[in-house]
Amino acid sequence: MGDASIPAEPLAAAWRQGRLMPTGVALLAVLFLGVAFWNGFPLMFYDTGAYLAEGLSGAFLVERSPVYSFLLRFTLGGFSLWPVVILQSLMTAIMIVLVARIEAPRLTLGGLVCDRRGG
Secondary structure (H helix, E strand, C coil): CCCCCCCCCHHHHHHHCCCCHHHHHHHHHHHHHHHHHHHCCCCCCCCHHHHHHHHHHCCCCCCCCHHHHHHHHHCCCCCCCHHHHHHHHHHHHHHHHHHHHHHCCCCCHHHHHCCCCCC
16 A cells, blocks of 8 residues: 555655656756747847857957856857857756755656646
8 A cells, every 4th residue: 555665656756766766857948948949040049149258259348257258269159159058958957956966856758847836
């Protein structure tokens, strides 16, 4: 009846053991990229041009951190912004999945990707 050694849901048990972690990361990353896919281009902000100028032309702008500019350079930001956007969505998804597995160990993959509480 209440034997804890037999998982009621094989997928939930696989998630808790970490075997579905790559699946959770991939699903979250696709959800994060959904807006950019819908837009047809990665979203731009008012300072995107400054980071591109700093990272690709070597200009130094005092008010901008060079770290993100180097990330743009090393992810081929001069060719396309898609690689850096995909990398950022994957890094964010990894962090969310790791924190969720630590803070809410009973959380399932379905609960991570969509709210199952209803109403």
